[in-house]
Amino acid sequence: MCTGTRRFRLARVILSIVQPLCLVITSSAPRAACSSSTLTNVSIDDSSPDPFTGTRISYGSIGNITDGAGWNIGQNCSICLAQPDPSQVFDGTWHDTSTWFAVKGPNAVNKPFASVSFTGVAVFVVGIIVLSTPATSSPLNNTRMFFQVDGAKEESFSNDASLGDEVIYSYNVTLFSKTGLENGLHNITMICGDGRSSADSLCLLDEIIYTTVELMASDSDSSSSNSSSTSNTSSLSNDIESATALTGPQPSISTPSNDLSAPVSITTVAATSVGSTLFIALLVGFYFARRLRKRSQDFSLNDNRKSQRSIPVRTTYSGHSEHAVGTLSDHDMVTNHGLPSYTDIASDMATVATTGEDKSAHSESKISEKNFIEYARWY
Structure with missing residues (x-):
């Protein structure tokens, strides 16, 4: 919407420059012909x-x-x-x-x-x-x-x-x-x-x-x-x-x-002056058009960047025993075992809370409540 408005304004500016030049051309041509x-x-x-x-x-x-x-x-x-x-x-x-x-x-x-x-x-x-x-x-x-x-x-x-x-x-x-x-x-x-x-x-x-x-x-x-x-x-x-x-x-x-060549010289000079002015006006219009186009591209690029920042990025693990907060034991990272699920972690924490013991065969792999919260947040 803003880009269209700017282009419309630019067109009006160029028209205001070119229109007087056309009047100069039409008014000066008969004068040269009259000087006969x-x-x-x-x-x-x-x-x-x-x-x-x-x-x-x-x-x-x-x-x-x-x-x-x-x-x-x-x-x-x-x-x-x-x-x-x-x-x-x-x-x-x-x-x-x-x-x-x-x-x-x-x-x-x-x-x-x-x-x-x-x-x-x-x-x-x-x-x-x-x-x-x-x-x-x-x-x-x-x-x-x-x-x-x-x-x-x-x-x-x-x-x-x-x-x-x-x-x-x-x-x-x-x-x-x-x-x-x-x-x-x-x-x-x-x-x-x-x-x-x-x-x-x-x-x-x-x-x-x-x-x-x-x-x-x-x-x-x-x-x-x-x-x-x-x-x-x-x-x-x-x-x-x-x-x-x-x-x-x-x-x-x-x-x-x-x-x-006297009247021809007058016509030539007038045509040269008007042509030069038209050329300069076109250059100015081209310059402003490029600036507006570049500015509109910059605005659209910034909007894309903002939308990309709002998309959450999932964390990728770089090692078999590394995650976002803490580490897991080798028992949890055996082949085809993968990361513990939310259900497994919740079950282990419930057992610890009632018996005070870890029913897992590998007590060194216990996950604290803090680690669970951090892990669940990233998972």
């Missing part, structure tokens, strides 16, 4: 292709189909007015353009543009501006530009340089940012100037950064992945808006992680 995407910033240099898609920024001028018309490669342009420090710009390169009033009239104003396509949820345009300049009538004094995303006009940027003794540049300036886009293919276009024929503008483009959603390995099929991508995009875009509003983009290539 991450946001990554990708920088497209003004002179280099997209490091992952190979797409390049296209340069031209509105009304001029010639590729690169109206633009100069800044670090190689010796006749350009703007001469920034190459060590301060991304990858040491930039593109230079400016607007001017054409001699053919207001409608002939130069309108250089730069455009690129990307797949992501946000985009940033980074460039260089002039903070101060000794001249006030040259394109160095003003920076004017406006932007389009997927053909729709967005924000514009303008800067007026202050008058100073020397030309001072400001690097890594975010000229435009657009977040909260649907995760898909988009186009960003930067147009130098504000569209007015009388406004000169200097535009120095350094890089274009876009934010992409890097998908990780997932156990779900393609249909469920496609249906969940829309909801993931809406939540991710909110995170982008709050993050980029405070920090803005970083002017460096953020290499997307091609390592698909």
Whole structure:
């Protein structure tokens, strides 16, 4: 009864340990599966292709189909007015353009543009501006530009340089940012100037950064992945808006992680931890089970020993003339005679009591009353 109660209590203890572990396994597995995407910033240099898609920024001028018309490669342009420090710009390169009033009239104003396509949820345009300049009538004094995303006009940027003794540049300036886009293919276009024929503008483009959603390995099929991508995009875009509003983009290539083992590593670590805990719990349960089993065996052994002590043990004689209290003569131990019976001893004692003599032929074998009592007790 006690052993059964102890085993029942042990089972309850093991269950209380294993049950929370099962909850940990079931709750942690979906979390690992949900970690199937991450946001990554990708920088497209003004002179280099997209490091992952190979797409390049296209340069031209509105009304001029010639590729690169109206633009100069800044670090190689010796006749350009703007001469920034190459060590301060991304990858040491930039593109230079400016607007001017054409001699053919207001409608002939130069309108250089730069455009690129990307797949992501946000985009940033980074460039260089002039903070101060000794001249006030040259394109160095003003920076004017406006932007389009997927053909729709967005924000514009303008800067007026202050008058100073020397030309001072400001690097890594975010000229435009657009977040909260649907995760898909988009186009960003930067147009130098504000569209007015009388406004000169200097535009120095350094890089274009876009934010992409890097998908990780997932156990779900393609249909469920496609249906969940829309909801993931809406939540991710909110995170982008709050993050980029405070920090803005970083002017460096953020290499997307091609390592698909990140979520697998999390799952592996979680499974290893849970498995180790289960193994320890089983060892503890096995240890207590063995202790209870051994204790129950000890109790049963003690009960057997107690029951054996209560059984009287009959005395065995080791010699033909030896018994538990005294000795008998050779006359009493002759062959086939054996030990005297209770009747014989009682008869002899009665004779002695009435006559005072021993009618036995061998008086030396008389047994005293004390010997009789002791003998009867052991017999």
